[in-house]
Amino acid sequence: MVSNTIRVAVGILGNAASMLLYAAPILTFRRVIKKGSVEEFSCVPYILALFNCLLYTWYGLPVVSSGWENSTVSSINGLGILLEIAFISIYTWFAPRERKKFVLRMVLPVLAFFALTAIFSSFLFHTHGLRKVFVGSIGLVASISMYSSPMVAAKQVITTKSVEFMPFYLSLFSFLSSALWMIYGLLGKDLFIASPNFIGCPMGILQLVLYCIYRKSHKEAEKLHDIDQENGLKVVTTHEKITGREPEAQRD
Numbered sequence: 001m002v003s004n005t006i007r008v009a010v011g012i013l014g015n016a017a018s019m020l021l022y023a024a025p026i027l028t029f030r031r032v033i034k035k036g037s038v039e040e041f042s043c044v045p046y047i048l049a050l051f052n053c054l055l056y057t058w059y060g061l062p063v064v065s066s067g068w069e070n071s072t073v074s075s076i077n078g079l080g081i082l083l084e085i086a087f088i089s090i091y092t093w094f095a096p097r098e099r100k101k102f103v104l105r106m107v108l109p110v111l112a113f114f115a116l117t118a119i120f121s122s123f124l125f126h127t128h129g130l131r132k133v134f135v136g137s138i139g140l141v142a143s144i145s146m147y148s149s150p151m152v153a154a155k156q157v158i159t160t161k162s163v164e165f166m167p168f169y170l171s172l173f174s175f176l177s178s179a180l181w182m183i184y185g186l187l188g189k190d191l192f193i194a195s196p197n198f199i200g201c202p203m204g205i206l207q208l209v210l211y212c213i214y215r216k217s218h219k220e221a222e223k224l225h226d227i228d229q230e231n232g233l234k235v236v237t238t239h240e241k242i243t244g245r246e247p248e249a250q251r252d
Contacts, residue, residue: 007187011072014180018076021173022049022083028167029090036094040156040165043091043099046084047106048146053080054114055139059192064121064131072184073193136192143196147203150174157210168211175204 025046032038058064060074092103117138125131153166178200185194 015076017177021177022080024170045149050084051110052142052146053077147200171207
């Protein structure tokens with residue numbers, strides 16, 4: 001009874017951390033909307049996150065799990081579905097034509113594969129145990145893919161020595177969410193919930209370490225950029241005072 005209470009408490013904390021994780025890209029997409037461009041951001045992590053949320057929402061429902069034993073899992077992933085759909089929609093709206101096509105080529109198979117998973121688990125397996133194994137195994141692969149996708153961002157950070165495209169809060173909430181759900185899964189002896197987070201935790205730690213290493217480089221680059229802009233303004237002002245007219249546009 002006590003262990004179940006602790007598990008529920010950890011699940012609630014996991015829900016809170018996951019909610020912050022799913023909501024973290026709001027700042028990223030605010031920037032996308034403001035600039036009217038997706039820049040170098042990738043949509044792949046959001047598509048993989050959508051697939052993961054679809055699977056674990058289904059996994060937590062009474063169709064697969066016994067009763068509402070995993071209600072915290074289905075509730076937070078249900079919210080995740082709504083947020084990921086919103087992010088993918090915004091990305092698609094502001095993306096160039098080729099990237100729009102790429103997003104559609106990824107999203108449609110994801111939705112089709114989830115539909116097949118839901119149908120097969122409902123009609124081919126007649127016990128909760130078998131359904132959990134089937135859906136959980138697919139969810140395990142999806143989670144590993146989702147947690148591995150930040151490696152692309154990590155590689156970009158190392159290459160560019162800039163954390164511009166790897167937000168701090170996204171990395172922090174990813175680590176906290178993984179740690180809490182790993183504990184939740186272990187307390188309930190549910191390896192299909194715990195196992196993916198054995199990968200998610202180290203990935204989150206790696207991102208935080210990279211952020212600590214390269215955040216100063218990013219700040220220094222921003223400072224130099226500001227200084228260059230300031231010097232440019234001073235040059236323009238001086239030129240205008242001397243010649244009495246605006247300078248001609250610089251040639252590349």
